[in-house]
Amino acid sequence: MSDSTVVTDAARAMARSPIAKVVGFLICVELASGVLQGYYTPIFTDIARHLSIKDADVNWFEAAQLVVSALVVPLLARLGDLVGHRKVLLLSTVVTAVASWGVAFAPSFGTFLVAWAIQGFYVVWLPMEVAIIHSRTGGAEGRVRGAAGLLVAGLELGVIAGALTSGALAESLGVTGLLALPALVVTLAFAAIWFGVEDAPGLGQGRVHWRAFALLTLALGLVMAGLVMVRIQGPGNVWPWVVMLLGAATFVPYARVELRCSWPLVDLRIMSARGQWPVQATAFLFGVSVLGAQIPLSTFARTDPAVTGYGLGASAGRVSIIIGGYVLSLAVGALLLHVLGRRVGTRLAMVVAAVLVAVGYLLFLPFHDTLAQTLTNMMVAGLGSGALVAGLPTAAAAQAPPTHTGLTTGMTNTTKTIGGAFASSVFAIALASTGSVDAEATAHASLAGYMTVWAICGVTALVAAVFLLVVHASESRPRA
Numbered sequence: 001m002s003d004s005t006v007v008t009d010a011a012r013a014m015a016r017s018p019i020a021k022v023v024g025f026l027i028c029v030e031l032a033s034g035v036l037q038g039y040y041t042p043i044f045t046d047i048a049r050h051l052s053i054k055d056a057d058v059n060w061f062e063a064a065q066l067v068v069s070a071l072v073v074p075l076l077a078r079l080g081d082l083v084g085h086r087k088v089l090l091l092s093t094v095v096t097a098v099a100s101w102g103v104a105f106a107p108s109f110g111t112f113l114v115a116w117a118i119q120g121f122y123v124v125w126l127p128m129e130v131a132i133i134h135s136r137t138g139g140a141e142g143r144v145r146g147a148a149g150l151l152v153a154g155l156e157l158g159v160i161a162g163a164l165t166s167g168a169l170a171e172s173l174g175v176t177g178l179l180a181l182p183a184l185v186v187t188l189a190f191a192a193i194w195f196g197v198e199d200a201p202g203l204g205q206g207r208v209h210w211r212a213f214a215l216l217t218l219a220l221g222l223v224m225a226g227l228v229m230v231r232i233q234g235p236g237n238v239w240p241w242v243v244m245l246l247g248a249a250t251f252v253p254y255a256r257v258e259l260r261c262s263w264p265l266v267d268l269r270i271m272s273a274r275g276q277w278p279v280q281a282t283a284f285l286f287g288v289s290v291l292g293a294q295i296p297l298s299t300f301a302r303t304d305p306a307v308t309g310y311g312l313g314a315s316a317g318r319v320s321i322i323i324g325g326y327v328l329s330l331a332v333g334a335l336l337l338h339v340l341g342r343r344v345g346t347r348l349a350m351v352v353a354a355v356l357v358a359v360g361y362l363l364f365l366p367f368h369d370t371l372a373q374t375l376t377n378m379m380v381a382g383l384g385s386g387a388l389v390a391g392l393p394t395a396a397a398a399q400a401p402p403t404h405t406g407l408t409t410g411m412t413n414t415t416k417t418i419g420g421a422f423a424s425s426v427f428a429i430a431l432a433s434t435g436s437v438d439a440e441a442t443a444h445a446s447l448a449g450y451m452t453v454w455a456i457c458g459v460t461a462l463v464a465a466v467f468l469l470v471v472h473a474s475e476s477r478p479r480a
Contacts, residue, residue: 019136023147025196026129027154029093032182032189033125034158035165036100038327039182042167042320043175050175051109062424063231064117066291067224070417071217076124077410078208078265080131085406086197089128092121093190100183104176122186123417126151127409130393134405135200144397145341148390152334156327156386163320212265215254220414222247224421231425266411267404275399276408278467282354283392283412284419285464289357289457290385291420296427296453297322299445301374310447312371322375329379333386341391346398347468350391354465356384362458365451384461392416419460427453 040047044058080088095118102115130148137143162182169178226244233240258264270276301319303311312318333353340349360381367373393409400408430452431445 019133019143019147022136022197023133023150025192026132026147026151028192028196029089029125029129029189030151030154031158031161032185033122034155034160035162035182035185036096036119036122037155037162038159039162039166041323042163043170043178046170046175046178047112051106051112053109060113061116063228063421064113065120066417066421066424067221067228068117069120069123070220070224070414070421072121073124073127073410073414073417074216074266074407075208075213076121077127077406077408080124080128080406080410081404082208084200085128085131085135086193086199088406089125089132089197090190090193092124092128093186093193095121097183097186097190100186101180104179104183123413124410126155126389127393127413128406130397130409131405132197132200134394134397134409135402142338142342145346145391145394146338148394149334149336149338152386152390153331155389156331156334159327160324163323167320207263209258209261209263209265212254212257212261215250215257216265219247219250219254220418222250223418227421227425231428235429266407270400270404270408271411273399276396278470279392279395279399279408280411280415281467282350282388282464284415285460285467286354286357286385286388286392287416287419287421288423288460289361289381290389291416292423292427293361293453293457295424296431296445296450297374297378299431300368300450303445308447310368310450312374314371318371322371322378325375326378326382329382330386330389333383333388334390335386336383337387337390340387346391346395350388350395351465351468353384353387353391354461354468357381357388358384358458358461358465360384360458361454361461364454365458368450368454381457423456426456 044061048054048058076088076092079091099115099118099121103112103119106112106115129151130144133147134144137147165181166178169181222243224247226240226242226247229237229240229243255268258266258268271280298319300310301312301314301322304313305311306313314322333356337346337349337353340352344352360377360379360383363377363380364374367377392412396408396412397405431449
């Protein structure tokens with residue numbers, strides 16, 4: 001019996017599993033993911049006081065977690081294809097739970113930062129869940145798209161629930177008690193996977209290519225470290241650029257090793273295929289806005305126009321209204337992806353989503369003076385962002401062989417994370433009056449800096465739409 005026959009038979013067997021039950025339990029996992037992403041935001045100041053650090057040092061949390069997320073996803077995605085996506089989902093949930101408990105009981109800033117960084121393992125959850133659904137539906141794109149929309153809607157509801165819960169309990173619980181609640185939620189998510197998702201063998205072949213993993217880790221680590229250094233030291237310092245150039249140069253021997261290997265960690269031939277690379281490029285460009293633009297939005301809203309001549313002068317409560325409206329629009333956008341995708345297909349639906357993201361951010365250029373304008377802009381961008389969060393792993397899985405669904409879905413998160421890290425560094429420089437992140441705590445950014453942020457977010461989203469549209473058109477042409 002050939003390998004392809006075994007893969008086909010396994011895929012057909014998994015397609016007969018009760019997918020509705022699986023999706024229901026996976027939504028519970030995405031609720032936990034949403035809690036992790038929304039719960040801590042209202043209490044960052046309380047965490048800073050608890051750890052006896054400056055507010056500016058909170059920026060290290062994001063930087064550390066972005067680095068870990070970018071490094072671990074390729075390995076975990078490959079393992080998912082080899083040993084089974086459920087096993088990797090369980091493993092990453094255990095690691096995230098342990099790290100979350102570590103965050104709650106960390107005795108110092110150093111231990112807190114390490115635990116916080118390791119908590120970034122949760123970024124592999126959604127790609128693994130999409131891979132699980134893809135394999136259990138036999139790759140039926142409509143069913144995968146609909147399930148992905150529900151998962152992302154659950155994620156965004158978790159964000160809202162987490163933010164509201166921590167804000168409501170901040171005055172009545174100590175910081176340790178506050179931080180223990182998301183750890184408990186992640187622990188319950190492990191139980192949901194264990195009891196609600198049946199095991200299935202991995203369809204991938206070969207083994208983990210550890211030499212390639214070491215080179216990829218070195219390359220990504222240097223690039224991410226350089227971006228963090230640019231953000232902290234400013235673009236005038238030569239060392240961040242040296243570190244990033246070394247990282248970029250390391251990709252050359254990495255690519256040579258991967259292309260010579262029979263079982264590559266990241267199959268570059270698959271990733272560069274005509275149907276796959278636009279999805280990955282879109283994920284990178286999408287990371288610019290979905291991961292990089294949220295802190296500038298918050299600081300702009302809190303800026304007092306009586307002092308600077310711009311900004312909303314919003315209280316924390318009014319900022320939460322903007323965030324709440326944005327997150328709700330993300331959930332709606334994720335659900336609408338399935339409706340639009342049934343009519344025009346996932347790829348064209350993603351083109352529309354990217355255009356919505358572009359329109360939302362470009363609207364900021366003329367319209368940014370009132371809460372209503374800001375909320376409208378963010379909800380337009382949120383509709384497109386929600387559809388892209390759900391659509392990217394779905395499209396990546398649809399364009400991949402069954403043996404590489406975990407890899408391709410996982411890499412959408414890696415490229416998105418790198419895009420977010422790149423944008424975060426660029427935006428911090430654009431907004432800091434002295435060219436370093438330390439200035440954010442002591443000086444107001446210029447309106448031109450915010451205009452730069454919004455323009456970059458809008459243009460990168462338009463470029464993503466062009467990538468997807470051009471490749472879709474080339475795929476649709478009849479071949480001779």
